[in-house]
Amino acid sequence: MADERKVIVSVKNLKQYFNIGKPNEVKAVDDVSFDIYKGETFGLVGESGSGKSTTGRSIIRLYNPTDGHIYFNGQDISKIKSHGPKMKEFRREMQMIFQDPYASLNPRMKVKDIIAEGLDVHGLVKNDDERDKRVRELLDMVNLNPEHMTRYPYEFSGGQRQRIGIARALAVDPQFIIADEPISALDVSIQAQVVNLMQDIQKKQGLTYLFIAHDLSMVKYISDRIAVMYRGKIVELASADEIYKNPLHPYTQSLLSAIPVPDPEIEVKRTRIDFDHKRPFEDDQRLQEVMPGHFLYCNDEKAASFK
Amino acid sequence: MEKILEVKDLHVDFDTYNGVVHAIRGVSFHLNAGETLAIVGESGSGKSITVRSILQLLAKNGTISKGEILYHGDDLLQKSTKEMDDIRGNKISMIFQDPMTSLDPTMTIGKQVAEPLLIHNNVSKKDALKRAEEVLRLVGIPNPSARMNDYPHQFSGGQRQRIVIAIAIVDYPEILIADEPTTALDVTVQAQIIDLLKELQQKIGTSIIFITHDLGVVAGIADRVAVMYAGRFVEYGSVNDIFYNPQHPYTWGLLDSMPTLDTNEGSRLHSIPGTPPNLLNPPEGDAFAPRNAYAMEIDEEEQPPFFKVSKNHYAATWLLHPNAPKVTPPEGIMKRFAKYERLGGNVK
Numbered sequence A: 001m002a003d004e005r006k007v008i009v010s011v012k013n014l015k016q017y018f019n020i021g022k023p024n025e026v027k028a029v030d031d032v033s034f035d036i037y038k039g040e041t042f043g044l045v046g047e048s049g050s051g052k053s054t055t056g057r058s059i060i061r062l063y064n065p066t067d068g069h070i071y072f073n074g075q076d077i078s079k080i081k082s083h084g085p086k087m088k089e090f091r092r093e094m095q096m097i098f099q100d101p102y103a104s105l106n107p108r109m110k111v112k113d114i115i116a117e118g119l120d121v122h123g124l125v126k127n128d129d130e131r132d133k134r135v136r137e138l139l140d141m142v143n144l145n146p147e148h149m150t151r152y153p154y155e156f157s158g159g160q161r162q163r164i165g166i167a168r169a170l171a172v173d174p175q176f177i178i179a180d181e182p183i184s185a186l187d188v189s190i191q192a193q194v195v196n197l198m199q200d201i202q203k204k205q206g207l208t209y210l211f212i213a214h215d216l217s218m219v220k221y222i223s224d225r226i227a228v229m230y231r232g233k234i235v236e237l238a239s240a241d242e243i244y245k246n247p248l249h250p251y252t253q254s255l256l257s258a259i260p261v262p263d264p265e266i267e268v269k270r271t272r273i274d275f276d277h278k279r280p281f282e283d284d285q286r287l288q289e290v291m292p293g294h295f296l297y298c299n300d301e302k303a304a305s306f307k
Numbered sequence B: 001m002e003k004i005l006e007v008k009d010l011h012v013d014f015d016t017y018n019g020v021v022h023a024i025r026g027v028s029f030h031l032n033a034g035e036t037l038a039i040v041g042e043s044g045s046g047k048s049i050t051v052r053s054i055l056q057l058l059a060k061n062g063t064i065s066k067g068e069i070l071y072h073g074d075d076l077l078q079k080s081t082k083e084m085d086d087i088r089g090n091k092i093s094m095i096f097q098d099p100m101t102s103l104d105p106t107m108t109i110g111k112q113v114a115e116p117l118l119i120h121n122n123v124s125k126k127d128a129l130k131r132a133e134e135v136l137r138l139v140g141i142p143n144p145s146a147r148m149n150d151y152p153h154q155f156s157g158g159q160r161q162r163i164v165i166a167i168a169i170v171d172y173p174e175i176l177i178a179d180e181p182t183t184a185l186d187v188t189v190q191a192q193i194i195d196l197l198k199e200l201q202q203k204i205g206t207s208i209i210f211i212t213h214d215l216g217v218v219a220g221i222a223d224r225v226a227v228m229y230a231g232r233f234v235e236y237g238s239v240n241d242i243f244y245n246p247q248h249p250y251t252w253g254l255l256d257s258m259p260t261l262d263t264n265e266g267s268r269l270h271s272i273p274g275t276p277p278n279l280l281n282p283p284e285g286d287a288f289a290p291r292n293a294y295a296m297e298i299d300e301e302e303q304p305p306f307f308k309v310s311k312n313h314y315a316a317t318w319l320l321h322p323n324a325p326k327v328t329p330p331e332g333i334m335k336r337f338a339k340y341e342r343l344g345g346n347v348k
């Protein structure tokens, strides 16, 4: 956990719309604000289409935000130019790991070239020897055999490919990693391997994670704080324990009530809480801190009821 | 209890460019009338091929090289193509993981749901469509009469899976095989679909084979559970046997690698090291041995037979041999044993 609570990423009133002005306009991210503290794992959960990936992709500036600001270490990065030197500088500090370990690695590239791409782009190694040495270090760090650096992605299993993706992200020594459903495509036994690895590396390197997922039990386990997203908005944000013990938003309650638990006794007793999707938001609602560190999307009257 | 389906010593091979893949290597199980049997295991373990063999829906390069599949005592492997066509979708039907690939994007959903009736039964088109509408209501499609002429893309993912279920049950099959029907869905939708399947089972008395890799889902739906690894079953028993008195180290590993909601932060997840074996050259001994912290010498040499744990609970691990040393399972499993005792079972 982050002791000194230094903010590394701050998202302020972020909006990311697609097809603006057209009939198929999508408000994928619709006025979202949150802070991520240095050294923490910030979990982002919600059903598919709720805007989790878009939030992550906006933060790493794969898009130009429709509105709002993104601060990284205090610096506003929401307007920096796509191909400018500033962007290049900041891309070294922030990396992304993707869900699909099959689609996200170029099948025609050797593993060592995949991993070294960032090293080359940022000129971080002087020659081939140094480059190979660094690739070996990285493979070793993610528990892959450094001797396999000349192989191609298809020669690896799903879990191993995800390790390659992690090694690639780590190559440039970033401070912050956005992991977009990094374990969703993996088998449970392999999920645990990857989660353990991510946690080990976090401890060693003092990394900060934005961990996007729809598997809630793994998110609870890995995250310090969790934000629940629904239709482009954050409806609740609190520490992982608090979200699970004291969910306040009806959507969070419904989500939690649906998590299957590997225990028949609990499953027999489980009752699902249905959420009414027809009218989820009212105009007078906004995300506000209703208890210390616990944010809820609600109106002022509701917020006052917690005082 | 009546056994409506019995699979005996099933072997399935695939001819590939690299040689013969022994995908299923001697699988036996049965399905009782009215129950839900879950088959769980990691991807590639052979779950889909096992159930596809029942309906003989294998790819061209696949052959059932050995075994019997008895449906009410009758071997399905001896049936003619025509006889099998009559059983498929009628007496035994199947739901697949991805609803989009099992629906025809160019056909209205009313017609798609009615189709099995028109193929298998002597009913008029009008009656079939009427029945389709009833079944769409049964699976929870709101206002079905207005939506009969809509196409699949006009429905959400969860609704599409409901439509797929409607097609599978429209002829009230005796056996419903569901191959990861909720894996592609959000948890809230998954929970709804599982509740729906349970409700349908009550209403129409179907027996279900439910395939999943998610033990949480298994705990909620199964009466009995079979755990599969590398083309074989390694353990099977009642849902309580498997969750509270598991005996195979692979079952331990699966159960232990999932965080429960009370898994402490800071405690490490138990993970199963390594990856499953290549079934081009299956190992001689226990296929799980290289990943098994409890493996003994004999595991490298000889495949363990099934040992009886209790009535209807069997596990294929040498640890159950009378001469095997006593081992202490992982802490998470010990907690499960404690629960088993509380529930009145006796831990062997």
Ligand SMILES: Nc1ncnc2c1ncn2[C@@H]1O[C@H](COP(=O)(O)OP(=O)(O)O)[C@@H](O)[C@H]1O
Binding pocket: A018, A019, A026, A027, A028, A046, A047, A048, A049, A050, A051, A052, A053, A054, A055
């Ligand atoms: N590039 C894009 N163009 C148009 N719509 C998009 C684009 N990317 C995402 N969307 C839409 O934005 C919404 C949020 O998507 P996404 O962020 O991928 O959700 P999640 O990751 O939570 O599943 C969805 O409705 C999706 O269809």
Ligand SMILES: Nc1ncnc2c1ncn2[C@@H]1O[C@H](COP(=O)(O)OP(=O)(O)O)[C@@H](O)[C@H]1O
Binding pocket: B014, B015, B016, B021, B023, B041, B042, B043, B044, B045, B046, B047, B048, B049, B050, B059, B061, B062, B279
């Ligand atoms: N058409 C095929 N050709 C070659 N191998 C196949 C074919 N279909 C399945 N297999 C192999 O059979 C094994 C079992 O597959 P499957 O039953 O689909 O696994 P599961 O459903 O448990 O994920 C896998 O190792 C897979 O690679």
Ligand SMILES: [Mg+2]
Binding pocket: A052, A053, A054
């Ligand atoms: Mg996404």
Ligand SMILES: [Mg+2]
Binding pocket: B047, B048, B049, B179
């Ligand atoms: Mg399968």
